[in-house]
Amino acid sequence: MAVNCIQGDYPSINMDSVDRFHGNQLVYVGWDNHTSISTANAYPLPPDMPFGALTEAVLPSVLAPHPDFALIDWGKVQWLLDGQTFTPDMSKSLRENGVGHKSLIRFKTPELTGYKGTGN
Amino acid sequence: MAKKLNMRKRYELLTRGLGWEPTYQPKEKVFAQEAYEGIKITDWSKWEDPFRLTADAYWKYQAEKDKKLYAVMDSFAQNNAHLNLADASYVNALKLFIQGVSPLEYAAHRNFARLARQFSGEGAQIACQMQSIDELRHAQTQIHTISHYNKHFHGMHDPFHMFDRVWYLSVPKSYFDDASAAGPFEFITSVSFSFEYLLTNLLFVPFMSGAAYNGDMATVTFGFSAQSDESRHMTLGLEIIKFLLEQHEDNLPIVQGWIDKHFWRAYRLLGLVAMMQDYFLPESPMSWKEGWQIYFVENAGALFNDLARYGLRMPKYHEIATAEADHISHQVFGIFYNYIHAAAFNLGLPSEAKMNWLSEKYPDTFDKYYRPRMEMWAEMAKEGKRFFNMGLPQLCQVCQIPMGFTEIAKGEPMQVAYRVSEFRGDKFHTCSDGCKDIFDHEPEKYVNAWLPVHQIFQGNCGGATVPDVLAWYHFHPEDGGDYAGSADEARWKAMKGTAASSTAAAKTAPADAA
Numbered sequence: 001m002a003v004n005c006i007q008g009d010y011p012s013i014n015m016d017s018v019d020r021f022h023g024n025q026l027v028y029v030g031w032d033n034h035t036s037i038s039t040a041n042a043y044p045l046p047p048d049m050p051f052g053a054l055t056e057a058v059l060p061s062v063l064a065p066h067p068d069f070a071l072i073d074w075g076k077v078q079w080l081l082d083g084q085t086f087t088p089d090m091s092k093s094l095r096e097n098g099v100g101h102k103s104l105i106r107f108k109t110p111e112l113t114g115y116k117g118t119g120n
Numbered sequence: 121m122a123k124k125l126n127m128r129k130r131y132e133l134l135t136r137g138l139g140w141e142p143t144y145q146p147k148e149k150v151f152a153q154e155a156y157e158g159i160k161i162t163d164w165s166k167w168e169d170p171f172r173l174t175a176d177a178y179w180k181y182q183a184e185k186d187k188k189l190y191a192v193m194d195s196f197a198q199n200n201a202h203l204n205l206a207d208a209s210y211v212n213a214l215k216l217f218i219q220g221v222s223p224l225e226y227a228a229h230r231n232f233a234r235l236a237r238q239f240s241g242e243g244a245q246i247a248c249q250m251q252s253i254d255e256l257r258h259a260q261t262q263i264h265t266i267s268h269y270n271k272h273f274h275g276m277h278d279p280f281h282m283f284d285r286v287w288y289l290s291v292p293k294s295y296f297d298d299a300s301a302a303g304p305f306e307f308i309t310s311v312s313f314s315f316e317y318l319l320t321n322l323l324f325v326p327f328m329s330g331a332a333y334n335g336d337m338a339t340v341t342f343g344f345s346a347q348s349d350e351s352r353h354m355t356l357g358l359e360i361i362k363f364l365l366e367q368h369e370d371n372l373p374i375v376q377g378w379i380d381k382h383f384w385r386a387y388r389l390l391g392l393v394a395m396m397q398d399y400f401l402p403e404s405p406m407s408w409k410e411g412w413q414i415y416f417v418e419n420a421g422a423l424f425n426d427l428a429r430y431g432l433r434m435p436k437y438h439e440i441a442t443a444e445a446d447h448i449s450h451q452v453f454g455i456f457y458n459y460i461h462a463a464a465f466n467l468g469l470p471s472e473a474k475m476n477w478l479s480e481k482y483p484d485t486f487d488k489y490y491r492p493r494m495e496m497w498a499e500m501a502k503e504g505k506r507f508f509n510m511g512l513p514q515l516c517q518v519c520q521i522p523m524g525f526t527e528i529a530k531g532e533p534m535q536v537a538y539r540v541s542e543f544r545g546d547k548f549h550t551c552s553d554g555c556k557d558i559f560d561h562e563p564e565k566y567v568n569a570w571l572p573v574h575q576i577f578q579g580n581c582g583g584a585t586v587p588d589v590l591a592w593y594h595f596h597p598e599d600g601g602d603y604a605g606s607a608d609e610a611r612w613k614a615m616k617g618t619a620a621s622s623t624a625a626a627k628t629a630p631a632d633a634a
Contacts, residue, residue: 004156004157006303010562012564012565012567013309013567013568014583015568015569015571015575016546016567016571020575022579026574026577028549032536033535035524035536036454036496037405037458037532038451038454038457038458038509039455039513039522039536040513040536041509042512042514042573042577061510062510062511065507067500077401082547083538083540100547102547102548102549103547104538104549114534116496117494118488119489120496
């Protein structure tokens with residue numbers, strides 16, 4: 001529904017359009033069942049970055065302090081991209097894997113469910 | 121000599137007597153904001169001002185109150201009464217207040233002045249003028265009350281600058297900007313009814329009773345001084361809703377939609393208060409959940425029973441907010457524990473005594489979900505690996521809170537809730553059905569949101585590193601971090617003549633944020 005205005009159309013500027021991120025796109029990554037990390041994190045990443053760099057460099061920069069992180073078997077991780085299950089090709093780029101601007105990637109580690117299994 | 125007028129007559133002459141029909145310009149041009157929201161007013165004279173306060177009576181009454189308040193503030197300062205606080209960690213509640221609440225008072229002042237200009241009914245004009253002055257006085261008296269603490273503690277030196285820039289202060293700012301960017305009737309429904317009438321007790325009672333329990337008599341005095349104004353504001357909130365609904369039946373769906381929206385927005389904002397209430401106060405008068413039960417479930421339940429005759433129902437998703445009462449203070453605390461190195465207040469893990477209090481107040485959730493989190497963080501800190509989140513959080517497009525709320529209503533309290541909408545080819549993420557509904561109703565508005573995390577990545581916030589951004593916020597390096605080992609703790613102990621804490625040398629911020 002359109003926003004009521006005194007005159008004309010409501011001035012609408014997409015403050016987070018992809019062209020504002022200096023060649024990067026925003027990607028959100030959240031680790032299910034690890035709520036001590038409180039939220040998915042936002043990362044500005046080059047669309048041509050290989051997906052594998054996410055698990056090797058990007059995620060450790062934030063998630064490595066969690067005691068479960070070092071125990072992750074990346075071969076068993078279950079991935080969700082924008083709500084759909086998917087299997088990333090680690091050697092291909094984010095774009096080739098279908099990761100777009102402001103995509104949400106979630107991953108589950110079925111054998112690791114947080115501190116003492118409490119989802120933390 | 122003329123006979124003295126009675127109060128009612130005086131009120132009529134000083135309000136209704138001030139109105140006139142414009143002749144140089146058509147009325148709809150003079151009051152250009154009155155029609156575009158679709159609200160139909162057939163007869164402004166039906167507006168009943170429950171207080172009938174005239175300007176001269178207002179000045180006299182408020183001057184007396186302020187005189188008393190400033191006398192207390194003077195004696196508080198002269199006696200160094202901050203030394204009577206239960207503990208200096210209490211001051212963190214005041215930091216949140218001056219950073220996040222006082223700027224809202226000032227914004228309310230500006231907006232009620234707009235309403236006083238834009239409403240064509242004289243009774244509503246006068247009521248809004250007085251509220252506008254109230255809000256300005258509240259901003260001033262809060263600044264004066266808290267300025268004493270600013271001499272002794274950190275984080276209170278530049279609240280209005282911070283309010284426009286800081287990531288967590290974008291939560292109250294965006295709530296108010298949303299209402300300010302709407303028409304006058306939506307604004308008054310938002311602020312006077314959804315916020316002040318429904319929820320203001322959940323804001324003021326925790327702060328003021330927290331002040332009383334922790335020896336802060338200056339803030340208690342401010343609270344008493346503001347109380348009579350607040351009750352007048354609440355009555356105005358109820359009056360406007362009844363007036364709008366009595367004026368025309370077409371107003372009902374519009375007003376209900378606004379109540380739904382602004383209830384949810386105001387409730388989300390109060391998540392910050394919930395954290396303060398359960399985690400900042402050394403001595404806690406009441407838990408967030410207890411406050412929610414009394415001030416929302418019971419009071420608002422009774423109110424909406426009364427309003428049912430107008431066709432109004434409880435705000436949408438109120439039952440979700442009630443279900444979340446067992447969780448939100450802990451979840452918001454968790455967010456700030458992750459990012460306290462980028463805040464202008466201190467916090468710390470709750471003591472064993474505090475955790476036992478939380479277990480007692482939250483028997484269904486604290487021990488099961490949140491105590492283990494505290495224990496894990498305590499273990500990490502003990503090993504010298506205090507957990508800081510070195511990334512930036514995903515924010516909700518509407519409430520702008522880091523997206524850490526969970527699927528409580530679905531029975532999955534440890535699953536983060538993710539909602540997404542598509543608009544003009546882009547994705548917009550929200551934290552809840554409440555925020556998603558608000559986005560989907562007016563996406564053209566919310567794509568304009570200035571989300572602090574995204575603005576940092578775009579390079580608009582002073583630089584690329586955490587210290588750059590914090591400097592742009594006007595934060596000092598000692599403003600944030602854990603309370604244990606903080607500059608405030610060291611100063612408090614020096615003032616009280618006790619030894620510095622053994623944790624004084626502990627890290628209060630991650631090394632690479634320094």
